[in-house]
């Protein structure tokens with residue numbers, strides 16, 4: 001058992017909101033959110049790190065595609081721990097690459113680089129760390145999607161209402177790029 005706190009995000013969270021406090025979180029027991037087919041679990045965010053970095057996992061079903069987007073002020077890490085994830089990325093000169101990442105493989109996406117990814121095995125998992133000049137963006141997932149109590153993937157995809165797409169991504173430094181084409185392979 002670990003300690004539970006009431007925070008601005010959850011009535012019961014294992015993440016203490018005041019900075020400077022050491023803590024532990026057991027597997028899967030971070031603040032959970034569902035977005036599309038994904039389960040996102042936050043273990044640390046800007047409140048704990050003076051806005052310097054966050055730490056979260058993203059799990060999704062086979063075939064789950066996160067469409068092209070970029071973050072003007074956020075660098076991102078993709079470290080695959082389960083399954084297989086195909087990461088597509090374009091540098092700021094327009095050069096595109098794609099790579100199938102399997103457990104232990106790592107991808108880095110600097111700020112301003114369009115990227116997308118697709119889960120290629122059942123229940124793939126990526127460890128994410130994301131931060132940049134604009135801070136951290138971990139509460140994007142529960143604001144565009146929904147906070148979740150359950151430990152597993154959503155039973156039905158959580159598809160945000162159009163009005164949320166109009167305001168939430170921008171607030172968290174996410175810009176979706178409709179119509180973006182990948183010419184890799």
Ligand SMILES: O=C(Oc1cc(O)cc(O)c1C(=O)O)c1ccc(O)c(O)c1
Pocket residue numbers: 035036037038058066069076077078079126127128129130174
């Ligand atoms: O942010 C990450 O993934 C996402 C997951 C979603 O369900 C919706 C999204 O819009 C995104 C997104 O990329 O914007 C993500 C995933 C894995 C990782 O290592 C990261 O650094 C970020």
